[in-house]
Amino acid sequence: MNDISEIPNPTDLYAPVAGEDGVVDQVTVNHHDAVPGPKGSEQVMVIETKVTPGRRLRALMECINDKGFVRILETHSGLSGIIAENATVERDGSTLEYDGFWESSLTDSATKGYPDASIVGNDSRIHTIDEILNVTSKPIIVDGDTGGDPAQFRYLVRHLERLGVSAVIIEDKVYPKRNSLDASASQSLEDPEVFASKIQAGREVRLSDDFLVIARLESLIAGVGLQDALDRAEQYIIAGADGIMIHTSKRDPEEILAFAEAYGPLCRRLGKRPVLVSVPTMYNSISDTELAAAGFNIVIHANHMLRASHRAMKEVAQQILESDRSMEADPFITSTAEIFATVGFDLVTERDRKASLVQRLSVIIPAAGRDPAFPDTPKSLIQVAGRHILDYQLEAVRRTGINKIVVVRGHEGQQFGTRYADEEITLCENPRYEETFDLYSLFQAEQHMQRGFVLIYSDILFNHEIVQKLVDTGEDIVLAMDGFYQYHMHEIDKRLDLAISANRREVHHRSLQPAALTEISRLGKDIDREVADYEFVGIAYFSEQGAKTLLDAYKDCQQTARGAFHEAGSFNMASVTDLLQELINRDVTVHGLEIHKGWLEIHNQHDIAVAESEMLPMAPAVLVAD
Structure with a gap:
């Protein structure tokens, strides 16, 4: 000075x-x-x-x-x-x-x-x-x-x-x-x-x-x-x-x-x-x-x-003696709930609740199908920057605190056993992978759904915060939705899982507002890109109640579905989005959580090159989330 x-x-x-x-x-x-x-x-x-x-x-x-x-x-x-x-x-x-x-x-x-x-x-x-x-x-x-x-x-x-x-x-x-x-x-x-x-x-x-x-x-x-x-x-x-x-x-x-x-x-x-x-x-x-x-x-x-x-303590102490009980002191004292909130006890209990929820959850990755672009390996085992897609997924999932990870294998499934024998993951089988689709694969892990689960497609690289945000919504069924899909580069013949919101957005634009929940009214690959609001990322959260709702609908459709099932030729060839649309038609609320970045789907060698260009300069499995 x-x-x-x-x-x-x-x-x-x-x-x-x-x-x-x-x-x-x-x-x-x-x-x-x-x-x-x-x-x-x-x-x-x-x-x-x-x-x-x-x-x-x-x-x-x-x-x-x-x-x-x-x-x-x-x-x-x-x-x-x-x-x-x-x-x-x-x-x-x-x-x-x-x-x-x-x-x-x-x-x-x-x-x-x-x-x-x-x-x-x-x-x-x-x-x-x-x-x-x-x-x-x-x-x-x-x-x-x-x-x-x-x-x-x-x-x-x-x-x-x-x-x-x-x-x-x-x-x-x-x-x-x-x-x-x-x-x-x-x-x-x-x-x-x-x-x-x-x-x-x-x-x-x-x-x-x-x-x-x-x-x-x-x-x-x-x-x-x-x-x-x-x-x-x-x-x-x-x-x-x-x-x-x-x-x-x-x-x-x-x-x-x-x-x-x-x-x-x-x-x-x-x-x-x-x-x-x-x-x-x-x-x-x-x-x-x-x-x-x-x-x-x-x-x-x-x-x-x-x-x-x-002064306040003296007055309350005297009031209790004079009244021979504490009720008369209530107007002059803070509620225990407010004390809990002030010192953060509510945050502790909320974290306990979330930790308990996370400990109950499973992550299920259906990885049974064969992709013509990668005919010699399961899609989960495609290499990006020297590591398998599944390696990145396991790392991201474990950062959320979820430790129960289930992979449903089929095509070239033996490759998982040799490469992940020491990993703490559960392997389920879909022996009918050639005649079924991802919905059938998902339900080969039915026993791991009961207490709630997170669905992750096998070809997705993602930031762990997406999963955390889905779970934190507290809703029963929430899908990660990209509101900027129309600005992304896609193969001409790639059919996207698109969605229409019940609250139609007039324009697509970035916002200072945090990621918002919306109700989905339609979901599938046949939606015109010009009218769609979102692309389904391939990550979804189902609470315990949401999982029960999904299970009940699946079992009911197993008994009643005949012929084509929504966009699929048959129920056996149905996708997860087909069953989600069935839930929507049954007046079950399916929410979408809007995201704008932090994920990448691997369709082909070009996508691998794009992913490697982003990931090699930084730590493994780092994708920036909103």
């Missing part, structure tokens, strides 16, 4: 101010009420948010440089951190939220049932800080009390910086400190030269200038006046303090504003302006906006979360 223009002065958010020498105090910045984010008012399990310690550490100064001033709220636990992280309000067309957290010595001590008198040690404080960091993503400023002696402070700085803390504030009082808001306590100030050396010690051991060492002035608390505070501020700035916090126990902000007014000329004289910090616990009639206009860069609401929870 060598240049006076490095830190935006919040005053410039309202009117640029120049000193007598004509130098503008700070650069002008655009004011934003809040850092934009996707969370809104929804409680979020922030452990889902990936933020590195280094990125979090830098975020405080980045936010100050962007906005001029930041709002900071006290947190004393992981739960209070999550609440502070997600608190938002709408005001004047803008979304306001807190820009970071204050880990307070007072509230940390009180949470543990101890007074704020340097009783709780650094190890215990670090544990609380780590709890908050683990479930939040915003910057955190730590109340370092007096910092201890210089050796202790060095270790504290290195530890906090390594955790990703953005700043530590230490006060210029003699150890052991007494809380500044305790009017009965003796407030003994540290010698300013000794305190300045402590600031230097902390700055010397930090690894990055992004970690701030901020000096807290207790002159007004001790009653020694404004000039003493300014003198100490000068010494601490010369010693390298990255910020100055001015504190008072008075309810009138007059002293604080007087200090802020004098701070600008002092910084101009010294040639640099550390951030200015306010903690309006006592003088809370002044707004954050007014403090920013006075020149404060950081406004800390230092103990309100603990005080709010303390």
Whole structure:
């Protein structure tokens, strides 16, 4: 912080101010009420948010440089951190939220049932800080009390910086400190030269200038006046303090504003302006906006979360005693469901549900047929970039967590046994592969369908995310549908499995919206390409209920189907899409999940060349999904 223009002065958010020498105090910045984010008012399990310690550490100064001033709220636990992280309000067309957290010595001590008198040690404080960091993503400023002696402070700085803390504030009082808001306590100030050396010690051991060492002035608390505070501020700035916090126990902000007014000329004289910090616990009639206009860069609401929870707990405890039961306390307490959601328990149970579902699922790959383009090998064993199609499929499926994989073999089926003897896959047989089609092959794995399954055609290369998205829909029957099939290069004689949506799309276009579900009204190869909405990719998900519906229809058609069956000459030669159309005709809802990339079907040698051109420069089995 060598240049006076490095830190935006919040005053410039309202009117640029120049000193007598004509130098503008700070650069002008655009004011934003809040850092934009996707969370809104929804409680979020922030452990889902990936933020590195280094990125979090830098975020405080980045936010100050962007906005001029930041709002900071006290947190004393992981739960209070999550609440502070997600608190938002709408005001004047803008979304306001807190820009970071204050880990307070007072509230940390009180949470543990101890007074704020340097009783709780650094190890215990670090544990609380780590709890908050683990479930939040915003910057955190730590109340370092007096910092201890210089050796202790060095270790504290290195530890906090390594955790990703953005700043530590230490006060210029003699150890052991007494809380500044305790009017009965003796407030003994540290010698300013000794305190300045402590600031230097902390700055010397930090690894990055992004970690701030901020000096807290207790002159007004001790009653020694404004000039003493300014003198100490000068010494601490010369010693390298990255910020100055001015504190008072008075309810009138007059002293604080007087200090802020004098701070600008002092910084101009010294040639640099550390951030200015306010903690309006006592003088809370002044707004954050007014403090920013006075020149404060950081406004800390230092103990309100603990005080709010303390009062609420006392009232509920008394209410239960008075009522002789807990029902009367219900209007004043949060539901367990909301607590579960806030701390992410619902996500844990949802993941458990998905994991349980995935563990039950099978993947069935019908691979019995003979393709004239590849007469000497099963299609699953065609080589692409030195590996079989089945190798890529197994890798993609296992990335979803599904481990039950069934391959139905027929043509040249012995090749599977020699090449996949050690693989954990189940091989089923279709001895009638020459006189049947893929539907018959699929049902040779009937015993593996009962608890739900994923159907994957044997000639498809795909990204595992397609399977995950199908399962995640929660629907009973969902087909992966490519909405851009008409722009893909296909062989003239290739008949595509096309689909028409019940909600006809007027145009085919890319969208910022995530993949959408649609209901399929018609499916098959005889659909005119000009009227079709989608191409069926060859990957489908059937829940346990969806599998039962499919099985029931198959068995019924086995008994009743005579002659042609939809687009097939007979039921034995029917395709999977024929039976799906039968379900649609029986008013069973068949959904389509729209995708635009992440898959490739291998029809011929040209398709192999296309696949190899995409896959060789990257890791095996990598296809990009939406």
